[in-house]
Amino acid sequence: MAEQFKLVLKNADSPGYTPDMECYLKHGGYQALRKALATAPRDLPDGKKLSPQEVIRDDVKASGLRGRGGAGFSAGLKWSFVDRRSGKPIYLICNADESEPGTFKDRQILHKDPHQLIEGMVISCWANDVKLAYIYIRGEMPHGARILNQALREARAKGFLGKNILGVGYDLEIHVHRGAGAYICGEETGLIESLEGKRAYPRIKPPYFPAVLGLYMCPTIVNNVETLAAVKHIVEMGPVNYAKLGTPNNTGTRLVSLSGDVQKPGYFEIEVGKVTLGQLINDANFGGGLKPGRTLKAVIPGGSSSKVLKAGEVFKLKRKGADGQMTTVDVPLLDLPYDFDSLQAAGSMSGSGAIIVLDDSRSMVETLANLSEFYAHESCGQCTPCREGALWLAKGTHRLSHGEGRKVDAEYLLHIAQNIQGRTICAFGEAAAWPVLSFVKKFREEFEAHGAAAEAARKNSTSAGTHQH
Amino acid sequence: MAFSVPASLEAELDELTTHYPVKRSASLMYLHALQEHFGFISPEAIAWTARKLDLQPINVYELVTFYPMFRQEPLGKTQIKVCRTLSCALAGSGALRDHYCKKLGLDPHKHVPQTTPDGKYTVEFVECLADCGNAPVVMVNDDLRGKVSLAEADRVLTQ
Numbered sequence: 001m002a003e004q005f006k007l008v009l010k011n012a013d014s015p016g017y018t019p020d021m022e023c024y025l026k027h028g029g030y031q032a033l034r035k036a037l038a039t040a041p042r043d044l045p046d047g048k049k050l051s052p053q054e055v056i057r058d059d060v061k062a063s064g065l066r067g068r069g070g071a072g073f074s075a076g077l078k079w080s081f082v083d084r085r086s087g088k089p090i091y092l093i094c095n096a097d098e099s100e101p102g103t104f105k106d107r108q109i110l111h112k113d114p115h116q117l118i119e120g121m122v123i124s125c126w127a128n129d130v131k132l133a134y135i136y137i138r139g140e141m142p143h144g145a146r147i148l149n150q151a152l153r154e155a156r157a158k159g160f161l162g163k164n165i166l167g168v169g170y171d172l173e174i175h176v177h178r179g180a181g182a183y184i185c186g187e188e189t190g191l192i193e194s195l196e197g198k199r200a201y202p203r204i205k206p207p208y209f210p211a212v213l214g215l216y217m218c219p220t221i222v223n224n225v226e227t228l229a230a231v232k233h234i235v236e237m238g239p240v241n242y243a244k245l246g247t248p249n250n251t252g253t254r255l256v257s258l259s260g261d262v263q264k265p266g267y268f269e270i271e272v273g274k275v276t277l278g279q280l281i282n283d284a285n286f287g288g289g290l291k292p293g294r295t296l297k298a299v300i301p302g303g304s305s306s307k308v309l310k311a312g313e314v315f316k317l318k319r320k321g322a323d324g325q326m327t328t329v330d331v332p333l334l335d336l337p338y339d340f341d342s343l344q345a346a347g348s349m350s351g352s353g354a355i356i357v358l359d360d361s362r363s364m365v366e367t368l369a370n371l372s373e374f375y376a377h378e379s380c381g382q383c384t385p386c387r388e389g390a391l392w393l394a395k396g397t398h399r400l401s402h403g404e405g406r407k408v409d410a411e412y413l414l415h416i417a418q419n420i421q422g423r424t425i426c427a428f429g430e431a432a433a434w435p436v437l438s439f440v441k442k443f444r445e446e447f448e449a450h451g452a453a454a455e456a457a458r459k460n461s462t463s464a465g466t467h468q469h
Numbered sequence: 470m471a472f473s474v475p476a477s478l479e480a481e482l483d484e485l486t487t488h489y490p491v492k493r494s495a496s497l498m499y500l501h502a503l504q505e506h507f508g509f510i511s512p513e514a515i516a517w518t519a520r521k522l523d524l525q526p527i528n529v530y531e532l533v534t535f536y537p538m539f540r541q542e543p544l545g546k547t548q549i550k551v552c553r554t555l556s557c558a559l560a561g562s563g564a565l566r567d568h569y570c571k572k573l574g575l576d577p578h579k580h581v582p583q584t585t586p587d588g589k590y591t592v593e594f595v596e597c598l599a600d601c602g603n604a605p606v607v608m609v610n611d612d613l614r615g616k617v618s619l620a621e622a623d624r625v626l627t628q
Contacts, residue, residue: 101597140598177488180497180539181536183597197494259601260555260559370553374553
């Protein structure tokens with residue numbers, strides 16, 4: 001039977017654990033920071049010498065850690081893009097704007113184990129010569145902001161933060177910055193604009209890659225809460241041991257948020273790729289299966305923006321055989337290992353690690369109408385295809401789900417979605433379009449039946465009306 | 470009554486301003502603090518923030534109209550935010566919202582915040598509150614409540 005593997009949430013979920021400094025220190029807190037600050041320079045085989053900071057950066061790259069916010073991009077590679085020759089200050093921002101529908105994992109770290117995040121941040125800041133960093137937390141998490149502020153005060157008092165950290169001559173300040181209810185602030189350039197005190201309009205890339213032109217037009221690193229917490233563990237256990245967790249190219253552990261039609265919704269920590277989608281949904285250790293008498297209809301595998309997967313789908317995945325040759329194997333939906341690469345090969349993504357399960361009692365039309373309304377509400381309004389298109393998608397799905405649609409609406413929705421994706425400044429366009437494209441393509445008959453039924457009902461009422469006259 | 474920010478709050482905000490190399494960055498934190506104190510963001514609060522941060526009032530006003538958490542009119546004493554998004558909708562948040570609206574005489578078809586005439590309650594349908602494992606989720610002022618049944622929803626109104 002598949003098991004959870006608690007690394008990031010090991011302490012947070014142990015009985016009696018509290019978010020204060022004393023408890024964190026009792027559980028070995030800030031030892032990884034001491035270890036990082038004492039890192040020795042490293043001689044490379046080619047005669048080059050790495051500074052202690054470069055060693056940590058190299059270790060994070062070697063650990064294989066991939067961003068836990070949604071894109072799954074190599075954290076070490078992201079750090080390596082930072083422009084270190086500009087002479088400008090380098091900033092680090094922790095993205096704690098957890099708002100992808102279905103996701104509730106960063107909340108666990110922020111509220112239960114804030115010092116773990118802070119320790120990961122101090123190490124990451126030191127390794128990247130950052131002197132000023134921010135935690136951008138969702139406005140709807142006022143308690144989280146208070147807990148973080150308290151933890152930061154404790155860290156300053158103990159000399160883990162502030163001037164001359166642990167006597168090594170390194171200065172760092174971290175501040176909490178609260179968002180105010182806009183989903184788009186989770187997009188890193190939108191977040192940066194918001195932190196500058198503006199509307200969170202994402203910036204166009206190029207030229208505004210945060211690693212070069214980020215906060216105040218300075219080089220900036222934006223990392224997710226879970227990613228920064230993982231850095232602490234990479235330092236603690238070493239990159240080689242960290243990379244032994246999970247599967248090749250999908251290393252470490254990951255927090256998975258499970259919601260929707262399962263018996264036991266909740267969050268779980270797993271070794272990436274060691275647990276399948278089916279185990280997450282059905283095992284007693286995880287979701288505990290569907291509700292009695294229900295069968296699976298669909299799975300949204302990586303947050304609401306990810307493409308829906310239909311029950312019974314079989315995917316072609318490349319696997320390395322015993323002879324070392326790559327072969328293509330058929331993998332049914334529920335046997336998909338929950339990792340970045342498998343979900344991508346299945347045409348979707350593991351995104352923010354949020355799985356929403358839909359059983360056979362659900363209407364895909366209503367479900368999509370709910371999601372499309374979200375995107376219509378959250379479009380920042382900067383790009384016309386998204387501002388207008390997201391609203392049209394919401395209107396189209398709304399009328400279909402309210403018995404006012406037409407059979408051609410399925411085609412109409414696809415047409416609009418195709419004209420949003422790839423035509424916007426940020427990935428929100430794709431986020432709004434992908435659910436529509438996947439829902440309508442995979443459940444087309446359901447959408448057309450809704451439209452056709454509404455047309456027939458209108459025709460009947462019109463002809464009934466004629467007879468009365 | 471003339472608009473006046475207490476000295477202690479102003480001192481707190483002056484300290485907050487030092488967290489940023491550029492003053493304008495403090496705007497959102499100012500608006501949060503002023504909304505917490507006054508209950509909403511008035512034109513005077515916008516002008517005051519602009520003056521403090523060397524901005525034009527429009528620079529602050531455009532934030533108030535962009536970020537959903539900021540209000541331009543007073544809300545009820547108890548603010549009830551019912552999550553509308555998918556996981557909560559699957560768990561029956563629509564019925565919860567309708568229940569509140571019916572009990573309090575509000576229009577269940579409106580998504581914008583609605584306040585009872587006596588100023589006691591504001592009900593709003595909001596987007597994902599990031600606690601989907603506990604769906605349906607309701608936020609009552611600063612507190613999040615999960616797995617909210619209709620009976621639990623009623624308890625919010627009697628407390």
